Amino acid sequence: MIGYRMQIADAHAHLVEVEVEAEPTGATTRFALPAWSPGSYLVRDYARHVRAVQADAPVRKLDKQTWSVDSEGAGSVRLRYQVYAHELTVRTSHVDGRHAFLHGPSLLMYVPERLREPAQLELSAPAGWQVLTALPGDGRLFHADDYDHLIDAPIELSPALVRVGFDAAERPHEIAICGLGDGPIDGPGLARDVSAIVGCAADLFGGLPYERYLFLLHLAPAPQPGGLEHRNSAALLAAPGSFRPRKKYEELLELFAHEHFHAWNVKRIRPAALGPFDYTRESYTRALWVMEGVTSYYDRHLLVRAGLLPAQRYLDKLGEELARLRQIPGRLVQSLEEASFDAWIKFYKPDEATPNSTVSYYLKGGLTAVALDLTVRSASGGTRSLDDGMRLLWQRYGRAARGFDDDDVQALLEEATGVALGSFFDASVRGRTELDLERVLATAGLKVEPPAPSEPAEPEAGYLGVQTREIGSGRSQVAVTLAAGPAERAGLYPGDELVALDGLRVDERTLRDRLATRRPGERVRLHLLRRDELVELEVELGRRPPDALTVKPDPAAPAPARALYQAWLGAPFPT
């Protein structure tokens, strides 16, 4: 057994003190900190925050994240160190005078030869602080089956938490909320809604895969809101204003649904590369789109199933996402499998080339899951759906606790649904062609259209094809030039500071207004600063791709399409 002791050494200095004790593995014993965290596919080098490493015997550092302690003849070997923790995200640790969020991979070292041994963690919380974690224990002493289990349960320590519990599918759940909401927090209302979502997910899979579950929600104006899934818990980070208006609250519920769906999809149904983990380096899989895209599809669809999101609201959001995908040139450059495999160096390391060269396996993956579900429903005459595929993945892999081979996904879904999916996977998963959502939505009696023009109709604005950012005092700098767009064709580059349009000054605030007075096809004169030199360019403005598309029931839809709509969205086809 590996023993851990952890305490807040100095909250105002954001320091956690850790001690690891293990039986020696020989003349020397190695201790290592993970380079990354399961669920977040970026090498974060957590060891950069480790300091003051010491032991009773000589210690040597072997590489960026591994230490070796002389242990010849020793009965046990102990390593002590401090970790600086002051980054509030769901994938890092954060300690201050008000609370502590302890994220295992950033704090707890493992002995490489002893990863599968049980672990015990003794935690000293500041007086009066509550301790919340999914690890089994008594609030001070916790137990884990092995290292993977130990670090797969974040720990929240706080003197003030809003806590609400509920039972769903006969299992206890708890939501703990840390931080002030923007206005009163409706804990019971949230518990009721999340309970309905959990119930629908349990219905899909035929029961819950855990004994109890904990949601840890931080409300903070974080630059990176989001969540991180764990085996029996989830860490969520959302803006203080997440409870109202309704649109914000729907997003919060989607976040809960998303991380909870991961209790099956990725925590238990997983590609072979994602567990047991190699914590020292990148773990490659071409199936992240299944883990994240399919989960993104279900997170919102579960709200529909739970009666928390009306069918047309769901379709409106679908239209927004489809429009967003169509604005990204990279969707025709990178396939879903490539996006999955390269998450480590692309999705998690965005730069000026990202929109032109990559596609998000969340965004395209979610829309591909919509297309996959409708393709199956349509081809099977409504007798099968993507739910059948998820159930087979759960039964054969999740329940059996073994990872699937990336290449098996298509065959498994075909087996579960009886629908041949080769051409679908060739085009939408392995291929880089346009996702033809219009055709699949038509099978559910839906048509996709540009939004109706406003009344009175505004003339169409000119389009430059850039993303800009503010660089102090409102100055506008080109962040991205979209591939094959007007700006790129005219020779505008990322980094250029926009100064004037047709002789009138532009900044972040006025650029869009000035473009609104010009039309597609018009030529404008741009002044810009490039490496401090004044440059003048002429740009022929283009046509802006729509920010949203409408997805609406087609009054001419035939009866089978209407039936598919009703089965898919649980509501009668609007007449």
Ligand SMILES: [Zn+2]
């Ligand atoms: Zn996710």
